[in-house]
Amino acid sequence: MIAPDKQxxxxxxxxxxxxxxxxxxxxxxxxxxxxxxxxxHRQYLIRKNAWRIQANA
Structure with missing residues (x-):
């Protein structure tokens, strides 16, 4: 679980x-x-970037 401010x-x-x-x-x-x-592919890039941002959090 990540802190609310980080979230x-x-x-x-x-x-x-x-x-x-x-x-x-x-x-x-x-x-x-x-x-x-x-x-x-724009949607693919959004998905992959969002996943990586969450994984790095």
Whole structure:
């Protein structure tokens, strides 16, 4: 379980993903995963980035 303030930060960061362009999501993916993405599928990038943000929390 994570602290409520950390939970709010995670939720805010995930909400920001919805506003990002596909290019920004690809950059975020590389930042979070340490390697470039092979896809430009926006929903996939949102899902994978959100998962990694939660896993790192």
């Amino acid at each position: 709010a930060m995670v939720e805010a960061e995930i909400a920001e993903l919805q506003e990002m362009t596909t290019g920004q999501l690809a950059e975020k993916y590389e930042q979070l995963h340490g390697q470039p993405t092979r896809t430009r």
